[in-house]
Amino acid sequence: MEAARDEAIARGDLTIPHASELPAVRIERPARAEHGDFATNAAMQLAPMAGMAPMRIAAALVAAVHLPEAMASAEVAPPGFINLRLEPGWVADQVAEMLDAGSAYGRVPVLRPRSVNVEFVSANPTGPLTLGNARGAFVGDLLCRVLEAVGHRVTREYYFNDFNAQVRNLGLSVLARRKDEPIPEDGYHGAYVADLAANLPDETWAAATAPGADPGEVLGRWASERVRAGIEESLQRLGVRFDVWTSEGSLYRERWVDRAIEQLRTAGDVYEKDGATWFRSSRLGDDKDRVVYRSNGQPTYFASDIGYLAQKFSRGFDELIYLWGEDHHGTVARNRAAAQALGFDPQSVHWLLMAWVRFVRDGTEIGMSKRAGEFVTLDELLAEIGPDAARWFFGSRATTTGIDFDIELAKRQSNENPVYYVQYAHARCRSILRNATDRGVEPSTEQARDLLRHPAEQALIRELLRLPDVISDAAARRETHEVPKYCLEVANLFSQFYRDCRVLTDDPDEGRFSAARLALVDAVRLVLANSLGTLGISAPETM
RNA sequence: GCGCCGGUAGCUCAGUGGAUAGAGCGUUGGCCUCCGGAGCCAAAGGCCGCAGGUUCGAAUCCUGUCCGGCGCGCCA
Missing domain, CATH: 3.30.1360.70 (Arginyl tRNA synthetase N-terminal domain)
Structure with a gap:
């Protein structure tokens, strides 16, 4: 043009x-x-x-x-x-191109593949994952899958605290449970704390109660690791796996934090005031300067963030993505400032913020407090509505959009969930292909150019042709919700094709279309399998 | 008070300056001789929160304003 x-x-x-x-x-x-x-x-x-x-x-x-x-x-x-x-003939010919590409169809590599670190979930191991963590788990996983689909090398990372006050409170809660004493004010009240206390190994208990031992520290370390392992199992059940688990404590043991802050001090971005140590983040776009070491000498959470940035970049990533809840948006500016002050390209670090999920049951909001022990766990959600429906639900919404999640509604609607419509279309393709094998009909694209001219066929193929764009756009925008929409569109057009164009038939006149239409059915199956695969949703043979 | 994100159909949400604003669910009415009815077809349903502005053209960009969520700590 x-x-x-x-x-x-x-x-x-x-x-x-x-x-x-x-x-x-x-x-x-x-x-x-x-x-x-x-x-x-x-x-x-x-x-x-x-x-x-x-x-x-x-x-x-x-x-x-x-x-x-x-x-x-x-x-x-x-x-x-x-x-x-x-040109309709060109369109029809593309069916063969798609089938040739196979599972690679739709996965168009970017010009410059990057090594990307995606950190998500990162919930403190002080209790099981709740519904509150669901969005991060699914959105993060989907994001990784989409980035991988366009050729980026993705490292999925989970960051957790293993030594802070919350973990200590968890330890003290376990202690109280074990001794049948009241849970401390800042402690955790969930039933899982009793389970932890009941399953405490003798040697851990001995170590915690030994003379001079710090029971909160010892039990907290033990309990948080046990909870962390449980979180890992829950995530695996969701189909979400992590490559790297980084503990906050390791950043100190390996001296990432103090070395990074020394680097900032050398550059003149760190100063002392009121007995505390401050980072001059206001110089780089933050509202005000931030404390990194308190006047009592203890590092702040932000100090850990700074060390973590240095640690991640030292591992050679081209790009870092943090997936955070929007309640953390106030900390983005200081982190961006820190990345810049440490000498990293601010363009190579992205903080993606997810809007809050409001959990409601029949219209009234329900809280998600681990501390109070009032929460619905991710495992419970999974038992109610299944991983495919849950993935679809969270994957279908833009991350900036606040969501009202009604558990009762989700349960009721799980049977009418659009994800089943898409899976049904896939299963139907499989069924037609199986029937064809039984009849001895083979798919063929040889005469597709002349045979696939029906409006329903043309509309369907044109939609199948969009897959590479849909995946590429999702990766470039770092938003996945277009993919479920696209699946729905393909399934819908396939249904119309199925209605208007008979594939397998005893009618000799209609039968000359069979091989070409069968190839089209195979292409639909391929596109649905590839796009559902990008979402981590199963593409069943039968339903 | 300041900052960030939202406000689009009854509900949940898409909509990346373009043509008549879309989908799913729900509602109403049709369609089972035939490859899977978890389906198909049709209908109803919208001052795109409100008011200005920019533009040939605005749900989209700018300003103001109202409503909702979140954040403004030597907590995490």
Whole structure:
């Protein structure tokens, strides 16, 4: 199209005064089928500088354009759009291309694959994962899958505290349970604390109660590791796995924190005031400076963050992604400042914030407090609605959108969940393919160009052609919710095709289409399997 | 008070300056001789929170305002 523009200018059909800067021609996919497969607003964008009516410019562009083989036509539409249509035979031929690509179809590698660290969930190991952690677990996993689909090397990382006050409180809660004393005020009241106390090994108990021992520390360390292992198992049940588990304590043992802060001090970004040590984050966009060492000498949580940034970058990642709840958004500015002050490209660190999930049961909000012991666990959610439906639910929403999650509603709707509609379409493809094998019918794309001309077939293939764009966009935007939408669209168009185009038949007249349509069914199966796979959702043979 | 994120159909949510604003669920009405009815078709349902502005064109960008969530610690 840009070539057409230049040619139109050369021919004198289009005059742009004093070689103005020409905007790049943008091609989009129109919302309506009658507007073609692609469209561009180039003529309307050129109109002000050319001083010509958009319709006339569009006509000049169309006259000058050399359509590639895949394109059937370019038409002008008011108020100045140019609509492009794909050649139906080319469209039909793409079924063979998709089947050749197989499981790689839709996975278009980016130009520059990066090594990306994605940190998510990172809940403190002071209790089982709750519904509150569900969104982070699914969104993070989906994000990793999408990034991997376009060729990035992804490390999934979980960061947890193993020595702070919360862990100590957990230890003291276990102690109280064990001794049948009241749980401390800041302690944890959930039933799992009693389980921990009951399963305490004798040697741990002995170590905790030995003379001079710190029971809170000893029991906290033991209990938090046990809880952490339980979290890992829960996540595995969700289909979420992590490559690296990093403890806050290791950042101190390996001296990442003090070395990073010394580096900042050398650079003049750290100073002492009121007995505390401060990082000059206000110099780099934060509202105010932040304490890294308290006046009692203890590091703040932010100090750990700084050390962690240095530790992660030392491992050679090109990009760091933090997936946080939006309640942490106030800490982003200081972390960004720290990354910059440490000499890292701020463009290579991203903090993605997820809006809060409001959990309601029949209209009233329910709290999620580990400390009070009032929560629904992730395992309970899974038992109620299943991992596929849960993945679909959280994967279908933009991360910036607040969600109202009604557990009763989710249970009731789990049977009507759109995910089953998509899985059903996949199972139906499989069923048709099985029936074909029984009848001895083989899929073939040999005559597809001539045979796959039905509107339902053409619409379906054109949708299948979108998969690479959908995956690439999701990875570039770091938002996955377009993928479930796309699955739904494919399943819907497949149903229409299934209604209008008989695949297997005893009718000899209709039978000549069988092999080509079977290949199309196979392509639909492939696209559904690949896109569901990107979501971590199963693509069943039967339902 | 200041900052960040939201406000779109009855509900839950898409919508990356373009053409008549969409989907799922729910509601209403149709469709089972035939490859899987967990399906298909149709209908009803919208001052895109409100008011200005920018633009040939605004749900989208800017300003103001209202409502909701979150954050503003030597907590994490």
